[in-house]
Structures are given as C-alpha cells and as structure tokens.
Amino acid sequence: ALALYALLKCKVPLKDPSVRKGFEYLEKRHKKPGGSYETSTMLLAVCATANPYKTSSASRKRSERLKLKGKWRGWAQKLHAHLLDKKQGQVWRYNVTGQPGSPPGGNQDLSSTQLAALALFAAHRVKIKTPDSVWQDILDYTMAAQEDDGREVVTKDPLTGAEIRRKARGFCYIKGSQHPERGKATGSMTACGIANIMMARFILTDGGRKREEWEETVDAKKVQQSIEDGICWLEENWNARANPRKQQENVYHLYWMYAVERAMDLVGKQRIGTHLWYSEMGQHLISTQREDGSWDSQSAHKPAGVLDTCFALLFLKKATQGQIPFPSITGGSDEPPVDNR
Secondary structure (H helix, E strand, O other), X not given: OHHHHHHHHOOOXXXXXXXXXXXXXXXXXXXXXXXXHHHHHHHHHHHOOOOHHHHHHHHHOOOOOOOOOHHHHHHHHHHHHHHHHOOEOOEOOOOOOOOOOOXXXXXXXXXXXXXXXXXXXXXXXXXXXXXXXXXXXXXXXXXXXXXXXXXXXXXXXXXXXXEEEEEOOOEEOOOOOOOOOOOOEOHHHHHHHHHHHHHHHHHHOOOOOOHHHHHOOOHHHHHHHHHHHHHHHHHHOOOOOXXXXXXXXXXXXXXXXXXXXXXXXXXXXXXXOOEEHHHHHHHHHHHOOOOXXXXXXXXXXXXXXXXXXXXXXXXXXXXXXXXXXXXXXXXXXXXXXXXXX
C-alpha cells in the first residue's frame, strides 16, 4: 500500500502494470487489513487514485473537489469505517486484529495517530467525512503529547518588530512512558505533532471558512502556540542528516524527512529557522541514493529498502504540498499568505 501510494503521488498511471497488480494483490489478500497502520496506508493509496494529477490544483479551489468513484469509493468507505473502528479511546495504536492484549505502552501513540490522521484527511478531500469529534480527539491527544515546558526563545516579527516569545517544546511518541525512547521528544514525532494539529484545525474550522469564529475561542491561541513551539523545537534541534534526539544514531532517518515535508508543507514554511529544509534534506537524500535507484538508510525496520525508498520519493515529490490552501491561519509562513491577509 505504501509503495502504491508513493507511485501514484509520483504520477505513475493507475493503469501501469505495477500499480494495477499491486491493487489486485490488496483486493485479493487484504480486503480487511489487520491493524491501523495497514488500514491507514491502504486508505491513503485508494484515495490517491482520485485524479492524481490534479491533487494540488483541486485543493486550492474550494469548488473543485477530487473525485473518487465506483469501486474505489466503495473500497475507501469500507477502509474509512474500519479505521474508525480501530480507534482505541481518543486515538490509535497498532491495534492488530487477533493480537492478544495491549501493546507495550498502551493503546495510543502519536505515530499511529499521525498516519490515521493523514488517511482521514485524504478521505475528507474525496468527500468521505469523519465526525468533528474524532478530529477534536486527534487535536486534544496530539497537544497533550507535547512537552509541558522548554527553553524560551525570543525573536522579532520581521514586519512589525514586535517580540515573539516561544518555547522549544517537542512532541513524544507516548508522553509519560518510562521507555528511554518513547517518552522523549524526537524530530519525527514533533513534525508529526505539528502536522496533526494543522489538519485537525483545518477540518474543525470547516476548511478555514470559520476561522474568524475559531480565533475567538479559548483554545485558538493555545493551538497556535503549540504549532509555533513545535516549530521552535525543530529550529533548536535541526539536523538534516539524522532524526533529532533519537538515542540510536540515525533511527528512521528517511521517515523523519518525510515527516518534515508533511508538517512544513501543511504549515506553509520554506524555512526552519535559517535552514531551507527542502534543499538541505534533498541534497543529502540525493547523495545517498543507491546505484539501483533505491534508498536504504539501515535505520528502519524490514523491509527497510522499500520503506526508505517510498519515504524518499514522497519527500522529493513534496506529496503533501497544497493540501491546505491557506496553510497558517495566524502567521507561520515565509511567503505572502495566499488569501491576501
């Protein structure tokens, strides 16, 4: 499913033998996927069959929607329902069918929730709706996964000269976990947290149409501050070559790259601090490509080469770009806002 999603995002036609055979395999062998990761990835792949070459333009025009018809729509609706059924409490974990007991750390984590949010967001774009209450749960859980405090960083607004105070607060895989990795903020999880909040806020403001009402709510400033503080953490811990704060060197490095692409393209930022993130990461990525065209950072689980190559392609293609037409409701963009504010 991940390979199919990457191929479609890279504009490989749906009728291409590799794509066609891939979907035939999923239809025959995995009609009802076992866990939330598989369900989310399959939903992403199926939704990507909807006008794949119009993805960016369609997202910018409210009157023009991506269209998912026939068997693809029916398949996506079943996957969507199955994914919602896999929700455990507020959000998701692996939740594999038939797996006895709860996985270590409980039934919720930020990584599984991020993939589920991406899939639900893709479904939303083809008019398969998810209740606002689910998006509110995603927002609440994600914000709770952020560090409570961090180093204060004071900068100035380049336009007004006003002081901007932020705290470098990262996001954790499972906040509060005693595990040496799960309970600490990392680069990939911080990028995932920012992306979740951006998607949830976009849906809960009805695609930005209700942004004035949203700005008057008690939580609006907290949400914006959470995004800004997360970006501040990325600035303070920036590393284009490795997943920041992972205890094992270079763990899930290409997943970290793809997580940055998702977050920054949803926020609408070309820079993380002074760093042109796409250029820096892209140059490193191209320099590590293998002779057969694949990537294998030896930092992912099996099949590492497939996962890394998919993440590399999705990063290079900027697969998330344009999915929110006016990325930051209040600040955050390096470029002039597209809605002329």
